[in-house]
Amino acid sequence: MDKIKNQTRPVFPFTAIVGQEEMKLALILNVIDPKIGGVMIMGDRGTGKSTTIRAIADLLPEIEVVSDDFFNSHISDYDLMSDSVKTQLENNIDLSTQSIKVPMVDLPLGATEDRLCGTIDIEKALNEGIKSFDPGLLAKANRGILYVDEVNLLDDHLVDILLDAAASGWNTVEREGISIRHPSRFVLVGSGNPEEGELRPQLLDRFGMHAEIRTVRDASLRVQIVEQRSKFDQDPYGCIQEFSKEQENLKELIINAQDLLKDIVIDYDLKVKISHICGVLNVDGLRGDIVTNRAARAFAAYQNKKEVDINDVKQVITLCLRHRLRKDPLDTIDSGTKVDQVVNEILS
Missing domain, CATH: 1.10.8.80 (Magnesium chelatase subunit I, C-Terminal domain)
Structure with a gap:
């Protein structure tokens, strides 16, 4: 229980979520193989979209990253490694690592391109000849989940950038002839309410999967969902403890599936x-x-x-x-x- 209480903020357990099987399956499959291309979740307000997405991120096993690296670089996989880490390894510099929870990054609706992609300090580059890069959300999301709520209201240009990074696994920032490239492998999850507008078909097509969720109409199921949520709000750590075995079993299934996938x-x-x-x-x-x-x-x-x-x-x-x-x-x-x-x- 002490280990559970060390979490900064309790997260509703994924296995405690009642119903919405289509959304849960789409998220699990994208976590097993991020190359599926992410998932677009469209549905009514108040159907647990955000809760479910945060819950899957919390369920995943911790990842090993290079310490003090902006990009959550992998210590041995070149495709998941920043240029600075590659350079240090080539120069036989010993790098320390640490285990972190899978990054879960929210993209706010009013985000700018600089906030998403990061910025290059042109002045420093010109005066001192140093490539100084201030990382954006695409850097923080590397090897994690990037969640865009109300993606159908996001500027099309930003959606394009997001989808390009998700498909290629890289983000490139160019300013005044200076270029910086870094790994950006993440599971892209978008959610929205169809009443607030659809995504353009050519953008929608770029999402690997599309889950549709509806408000539960069955009265007994609605009561079950409300009671489950109330139980968590009253005693979050007790609820997490109650579902710890189911959480661990699902985590093992996902890890096993990731290992099996290549065969x-x-x-x-x-x-x-x-x-x-x-x-x-x-x-x-x-x-x-x-x-x-x-x-x-x-x-x-x-x-x-x-x-x-x-x-x-x-x-x-x-x-x-x-x-x-x-x-x-x-x-x-x-x-x-x-x-x-x-x-x-x-x-x-």
Whole structure:
């Protein structure tokens, strides 16, 4: 219990969250394989979006980082290492490391490009010949989760920068001919309320997954959610203790899945069926095919399997494709239902 109380602020346990299975699965799969490309969570206000995202970050095992490094650099993985750390290693300088909680970075709605990307001190560079860089949120989010609430209200230019960094794993800042590049590998999570406006289709397409959440209508389930929240508010550490075993079990499942991921295989015929579904649904580009393959492999790893089967694809494909369908204002069914219909025909 003392270890629990050492936390700066108690976080609602992920395994205590009632319902919203689609959102929880999308977050777990992105944590297992960040290359899925993040998740966009659209739903009504007050449905636990922020609570769930903070809870998954808190659940994850600590990561080892180089001490006093702005970018949470990995001590041995070159792709997750800043240039200064690489230089020190090449010069055989001993570096100390420390374990930290997985970074959870919030992007405020009014953030500027400098706040997001970081800034170069031009004066220092010109006068002293030193590249002086003040890191932004993309640096702090490296190897963690970057959360943008109400992403549909964020300036399109900033959304572009975010998505480029999430896809490439790097952030480059250029000012007056001076360029600085640093690793920025993170799980991008956006949330929003569709009543406040949709994201442009070309930006929405860049999110790996799209989870839709609705206000729970079932009365008994609503009571269960309210009681669970009240219990946490009255005694947060008691609630954390109550769910500690479930939290530990889920953490082990995620770590195991991350280790298994590289060995998971998908049969060629199943890949063809995934691409057939994308073709029938008129999904533009190949991002839908790629993300569905990745997500299916992550789900198989999560189930502790070595090979993807049809059921794994069925579990993830709607999350991967529903936001990539062309919007038809005359359609009487939503995009998720349309995906389900085609999937059931082709994967029967």
